[in-house]
Amino acid sequence: MPVKNDTITCVPGVRVGQHTNNEDVTGCTAVILPPEGARCVVDVRGGAPGTRETALLSEGSAARVHAILLGGGSAFGLAAADGVMRWLAERGAGLSTAAGVVPIVPAAIIYDLATGNSVAPTPEMGYAAAEAASVAPVACGSVGAGAGATVGKLHGRAFAMKGGIGSTSTVVRLGAGEFTVGVIVVVNAVGDAWDVQRNVIVAGARDQHGWLHGRSNLVHDRNARPQPGTNTTIGVIATDAPIARHCLIRMVIGGHDGLARAIRPAHTAADGDTLFALTTAPDERPMETIDVLRIATATEHVMETAIVRAVQAAETRGGLPAARDLPPYL
C-alpha cells in the first residue's frame, strides 16, 4: 500500500532528493523542478544570509529556476549547487543558450560546522542529492540539509537542541480549481521552535529545569549570548497554482509570517532566514483577492507545521538532544 504523502513532493512537478553525510553530520537537499523551470521569488529576512542566485530572483521578471539547493556547511556548502547544476545539465535541463543549457539553481545554506566534523557538502554530494530525487514523501529530521541543524541557541550551544528538516503540504481550493501548497524548511534558528496551535515551545534553549524561554528573557537576561552568523532558517515554498509574481510574493511573505510565529525570535541579526517561493505552473491566470489570501494563509499554516515537524523528527547528534529524547516539560 502506498504511503500517504503530505510533504512538498505532493506538489506536481516537485521532486526532492537528499544526501546525508552521517559521519560528519552534514548534508544537502535538492528540490528538483520541471526541465522548463519554475517561476520563483526569494525573500531574505535574516541579517546574515548565505545564498546563491538571489539577485536574479529579486528582479521583476520572475525568473525560472530548475532546482533549489538547501545545504549545510555554511558558505562552503554553496558549492553543492555546482553538483546539482551538473546533474541538470547532463539531462538538458536549464536555460537554453547557444552554448548549451545553463541550469539556474538558487541555494541557501545553514551553519552546521560545529555540530559534526566541520565538513561542508561538496558538489558530489549535491549531485548525489539530485540523483536521489523522487516524488516519495520527504524524510524529515536529521537528514539532508537538516543533518547538522541546531535550534535554541540564544544561550549558547550548551543549552541548545537538535534542529532538522521538515516538510508538509496542504490542498487549497481556489476559484480556478484545487491546488497544492508544500513547504520544505531547515530549522537551524537561534530562537526557539514553537507549536503555534498549542502555544508551547517544542525545541529550544533549555536547562535541567525546563525551557529558558529565550525570547521573553532575551531583553534583560545577561546570560543570553548567541553566536552571530551561525544560525538560520531556510526553505522552499512550492505550489502548482497558476499564480502571478505578486501572488508568489504574498506566499513568501506568508511563509515568513508562519516562520515568525513558529520561531521566536526569528529574522534576527544572527540568522540568515531566507525563503524561496515558486510555482510549477507554466503560466499564470488572474486571481481574485480572496484566493490570494487563501493561498498565502495556507502557506503560513504549512510553514508552521513543517517547522514543528523538523524538530520533532530530529535525532540527537553531536551532543545536542532532540525533542523526542527529552522529558516533556509541559
Added chain:
Amino acid sequence: MPVKNDTITCVPGVRVGQHTNNEDVTGCTAVILPPEGARCVVDVRGGAPGTRETALLSEGSAARVHAILLGGGSAFGLAAADGVMRWLAERGAGLSTAAGVVPIVPAAIIYDLATGNSVAPTPEMGYAAAEAASVAPVACGSVGAGAGATVGKLHGRAFAMKGGIGSTSTVVRLGAGEFTVGVIVVVNAVGDAWDVQRNVIVAGARDQHGWLHGRSNLVHDRNARPQPGTNTTIGVIATDAPIARHCLIRMVIGGHDGLARAIRPAHTAADGDTLFALTTAPDERPMETIDVLRIATATEHVMETAIVRAVQAAETRGGLPAARDLPPYL
C-alpha cells in the same frame, strides 16, 4: 502626580499629537521628531499600501525625517502630511536648502471611509495634530488615525469589530547604556487581533456564537470575502539608541514579526501593512550582535502589546462593536 507614561512619547525626542474628527469618524496622528531629523527606514509588507516618501527611505542613506503622519481617509488622507510640513516649516524644521527648509514627512494611511461619513483628514487636520504634539502619554483607541479603524474583516464588515490606535514602550539595557523603544500602531487589519501571551483573539471576525477564527477558516471557508484595498496596519517604531541603519532594519523586521504574531493573517494582499523605524540619536555607535537582538526583540514585544492596547482601548463607532463592549468569548 504625573501620569506614568509607557507610550512612544517616552522616547526622548518624540512628541505625538492627534486630531480626531468625531462627527465623521476619522482623524490623524503626527509623530513629531527633533528639528535636525531622525534617521528612519521603512518596511512595506502589505500588498495594498498608501504612503508618502517611502522611496526616500528605501535608499541606503538612512534619510532623516522630521515627522511621520499616520492618518485615516485612504489615499485622500495623505494630504494631511501637507499640514504637518507647513507646521514644521513655520518653525524652521526641515532639510536646509537655499530656498528655505523642506520638512521630510513620510506618511501612511488606513481606509476608514466606510466607518463614518467618507471624509478624509485634511492639511488643516494634519496641522492641528502637529500643533497638539506633546510628550504626554499617547491617547489610545478610537482617536487620531485610529478613530475610524476596524479589524476582523475576513468575513465582511457585518462580522467586523472596531480597531484603533495603540502605543507602548519599554526600556532596553544595552552595552552602551539604557535606551527606550516605543511603538505607535493603527490597527485596521483584515485579520484578527491576538493577545500573543495568552494566545487568544482579543478582537476579530465574530458572530453571536463567538469568534469565526478567520485565519484558521480562511483556506476552506466559502463565506470569507474580504474587501481588497480597505485594510491595513501602520505604525512607527522609535528609539533613542545610537544605532546604525542595519539595526533599524532589524527593528522594523522585529516590528513586522510582532505584527505577524498579533494579527492573523497579517501582510495580506488586502492589507497595506507599513512600518517605519527611526532613531532620535544624532549619531550611531558600533553595537554587539547580542544588543541588536535585544533591541529587535524588545520591538517585537512592544508591537504585540501596542496592537492589543489599540483594540482594547477602542470604542464602539459606526455600528462596529469594540472589544470592551462585547461579552467575553473565552
